[in-house]
Amino acid sequence: MNNDIWLVAGIGAGVVSIAASLLYYAWVAGQDPGGEKAARIALWIREGASTYLKLLYTTLLVVAVILGLVIAVVFSGDSTRPLHGIFTALAFGFGSFCSALAGWLGMSIAVRANVRTATACSRSIGAGFTVAFKAGAVMGLAMVGVAVLGMSLIYLLWHDVEIILGFSFGASSLALLAKAGGGIFTKTADIAADLVGKVEIGIPEDDPRNPAVIADNVGDNVGDVAGMGADIFDSYVAATVAAMLLGASFAATGGAQYVVLPLILCILGIASSIIGLQFVKVGPDGKPGRALNFGTVFSCFVFAILATAFFGGVNWAAGTTVFNWGALIATVAGLGIGVLMGFTTDYFTNDEHNPVREVARVSGSGTGLTIITGFSYGLVSIAPAVVGIVAATLVSYFTAQAFGLPGIYGVGIAAVGMLSLTGIVVSNDAYGPIVDNAKGIAEMSGMDHEVVDRADVLDSAGNTAKAITKGFSISAAALTVLAMFAAYTEVIAKYSGGKGLLLDLQDPLVLSGILLGCIVPPLFSALLMLAVTKNAFAMIAEIRRQFAADPGILAGTSTPDYKTCVAIASSGALLALAFPAALAVLLPLAVGFILGPGGLGGFLGGSIFTGVVFALLMSNAGGLWDNAKKYIESGNCGGPGSEAHKAAVVGDTVGDPFKDTAGPSLNTLITVMSLVASLFAPIIARFHIF
């Protein structure tokens, strides 16, 4: 059987997924955009988002052209493959473009769906839910569609996994800018709007008199839609490419099936997501949270059935060595543990369980205790997630081995399995900021109390979905980079004249690499959080200036200059990124050229170790503080306005950059560093000092 048929199938699945995404887009865009006042606010948010996106994509274009030229030149040195550099650079550009396209589609519908969701809420919760959820699905399906289409097309053209590595690196470069930049943007606006609005002047949240209020609402979109989308796109592509790269190194013994299996799993995932999406429904006054979770779990079962049918069918028809039960078990184990991890995160951040309630309880005795207790539970939350990652690694490794496949290939396949449902997971995730915005618009445009309440119900469900997605995406990223790490060593081995790469902890270069790698995630997190504080102060100065220059703003007779605040957040975020983003690309190269392939291997390992630990700590502690505040606001432990509430608000302010800026950017950081290492491995294998 010619394996190219699977590549053609991949292109087909991509096209179907994109088509489904566009159908949802058309449906959502056709909904009632609501009254004049709501539409005007939505327009401001849309224009703000567009300002930021233009700047982001311009920055990306500059970065991509520079990196593309570097790649084209550096990889043209091999006389046996004179065009390899050009092809890799093209794949790199195409990867950036695909990621940007999916992000742009998602943003474009999100800033239209928010007002339409608010308007639909005037009918029922179920109506509002459908608009928001279908808008989320636009992003989810577009992403998996362009990813699978892109990877299949490139492999079909060149049959060279190293060129697909360029595609993945392109997606990652955008992800780093979009995720970390969006994270800085959103928290800059959030903190500045709160500090001047709520604390200094005493106007409520989401008050249209606040010049930063539009920037704050734009922030939800750029951080949680564009940023998170680019991040998961990046993990999704990286996991698939890592498994393909590992597969290629075993292709000599097992045939090209090793290389195409990851793409086949993606196709099955797209099918499962599309089927699962059809079953997510909420009655007029139903429970949106349960519907979202049901969709995810149901898609898992669909995937398990489709995968079993596929492996069974192929084996019955042709009998293959690669598509065997070991690969199936590894895939399903990865997926199952991924979902389990998502629900574990929920334990630490849901107010029905002990951690959130305990933090709310101690808050009455002082802000210090809120921080210490929340941080401590964040530290504890690392343990179960890492145990899950270890379980997924060991199960997939030894199962694959037991069925005659290379163990490490099993780990790669488990990562792809974990991410196979990206379509529906991203749909759920993008739903969150849309309903958050809908609630803001309903409040700002003075809709009925009942409508605001319905939007609030939708919003709470969004928070839980977001927490689960985060737990899921960190675990998936960890497994992905473990596979990418193995792929790196295979590339090094290939270019070191057959000598394998040994990464012995007792080798001082490897050990030094690990220790250096360990400091990068904390350093990167710190740089992002310090950037938030710095930009927030710049925006605070601008808000104060506007209030002073035109007293009509506070009186409600003049419209504030929203655009300047959006511009400050946009340019501040991307400027602040220059140094940390350069670190992400240059540090692995510096370590590689100085300490050699072993040192760089250690460096990647070290960055994975502390990257996973800090990502879990920050995301979970942040989510926990957020929900402890909400728990108190709903009348517990003294309720709104109490000392406990004040303490919990501080906890939430600390948690915001933890969970929305630093924590989730670490995934992208470690993926980018792993990709840089793998991409440049052929050169580092030849040139290094130690």
Next chain:
Amino acid sequence: MNNDIWLVAGIGAGVVSIAASLLYYAWVAGQDPGGEKAARIALWIREGASTYLKLLYTTLLVVAVILGLVIAVVFSGDSTRPLHGIFTALAFGFGSFCSALAGWLGMSIAVRANVRTATACSRSIGAGFTVAFKAGAVMGLAMVGVAVLGMSLIYLLWHDVEIILGFSFGASSLALLAKAGGGIFTKTADIAADLVGKVEIGIPEDDPRNPAVIADNVGDNVGDVAGMGADIFDSYVAATVAAMLLGASFAATGGAQYVVLPLILCILGIASSIIGLQFVKVGPDGKPGRALNFGTVFSCFVFAILATAFFGGVNWAAGTTVFNWGALIATVAGLGIGVLMGFTTDYFTNDEHNPVREVARVSGSGTGLTIITGFSYGLVSIAPAVVGIVAATLVSYFTAQAFGLPGIYGVGIAAVGMLSLTGIVVSNDAYGPIVDNAKGIAEMSGMDHEVVDRADVLDSAGNTAKAITKGFSISAAALTVLAMFAAYTEVIAKYSGGKGLLLDLQDPLVLSGILLGCIVPPLFSALLMLAVTKNAFAMIAEIRRQFAADPGILAGTSTPDYKTCVAIASSGALLALAFPAALAVLLPLAVGFILGPGGLGGFLGGSIFTGVVFALLMSNAGGLWDNAKKYIESGNCGGPGSEAHKAAVVGDTVGDPFKDTAGPSLNTLITVMSLVASLFAPIIARFHIF
């Protein structure tokens, strides 16, 4: 030349050091104990400390007897060495005893020196300084004395490094209880005293009407004298034993000189410390901080000169392969980088530099920013320290190799070099809580304003000394556990029938071990911090009960029941330790018996990686918040009572368990786990599941 001569010299140096310690003890005890009121307060503190110590040593005795029996039984299985188990158990008991003895001496003089320092301050700053500093030296010299005496004696008796491993494990077991228990005790009392006293009732700090005030002062002693002392004792012994173990594995080629060199470096360190101590002097109104730093730096030079003279002399007299210039350079590099690391810590925690000032500045805009900014600088502070550890590792490894010694032995020697000045470093450190207590006693007993001010000058110098010691001790612990880690692999190799142990990052068992190891330090930190919060609530209830039961306490007519508060802090701390301490011993065994020697090696590695990262983060962020608060209190950024000050107080409350409970306990945790692994390596090498 018979190498036993060096062991006899070690015993001699130990005796000299202990004798010097006792001379200082007698001198300090002979100073004026001051007026009746001050003496009464000092007596309460002394009694409180004694209550805690009795409970600590009783707990230790129970733990030591159980562990001793386990060791005696487990290691008696080898028919070629029937008494090996008994000997190891004896060494283990002796190690605990030595550490306890040094801690008891240090505490015993500290609770006498506090009131004598306060009294001497009525004469001059210089007079107060001399009393406090000499009292600190009692602890410093006693510690290095009993350590070197113990190690030399045991090696002289049995000439078996594996038995000395028992000694080291004994010291570590006490250290874990003393350091983590003391850390929980001190912050329980501190938080409870502040929350009820300052916040609820509105009485000042160190007010004798507060039932928790004595517990708070006892806490300074048990945390910073007994705890920190046991911790550094543990690192000091572990570093020496690790280098001896490594030496033993090369002894076949290089002779026993490999084994005794670490002890010789300890002897040179004792001599340098004693000489250095003589040069620490402060004029009547001089600068105590400068004097402390001068003593440390001066001792470094003395050590460098003595070591050069020794290596030169021995080579001139006999010509040896081990005592060569490579070993000298590795030693001095370790020491130099250790001191440099101490001063780097100072940058992040001293109010003369940007981080502390920036945190103080943003505090005016909200507590959230205080926490985020301080935490971010804590994250940044990890980087230079780890780069230093990497530099020390690479320099010592490759220098040793260039001079024909095994590279890893160079790393072991560098760790010993870094810790060689433990005598004077501990002296400086123990000085801190003594002057802190002196200030408290001066205030509580109503001494002159001038006397309190002088005590305050001494106290500020103590804080800087403490910050430097912490930076120093974390770096030293990191290098120590790296050496201990290498020692573990040597023991495994020895008992695996000559097969070396390969710790390849690509091996799924090793990788799983690393990931599991990574979660232990954060989990351990969280358990300790949650214990602090829980115990503080118990003590708060007791304080409120006392105020309610006897209104005379607040009126100042009755004396509060200080003892019950001390008892709550004591038993609470040790009870809370049971689970985390058991984890520290049982987790390495569980991982070893399940995942095997490779998995356990990875586990140790992982715990070192995140252990170092979190220890640096928590210690430095905690120190930074503490000093940002003090910076504001001295009139900057709004001064005392401002919004900035309130925010900074919250920062300090968060920082307290970071820097005094969780952060510094991690050193001991990773040392204990490394020692458990090395001690049980012969058994794990034979019995494991994977």
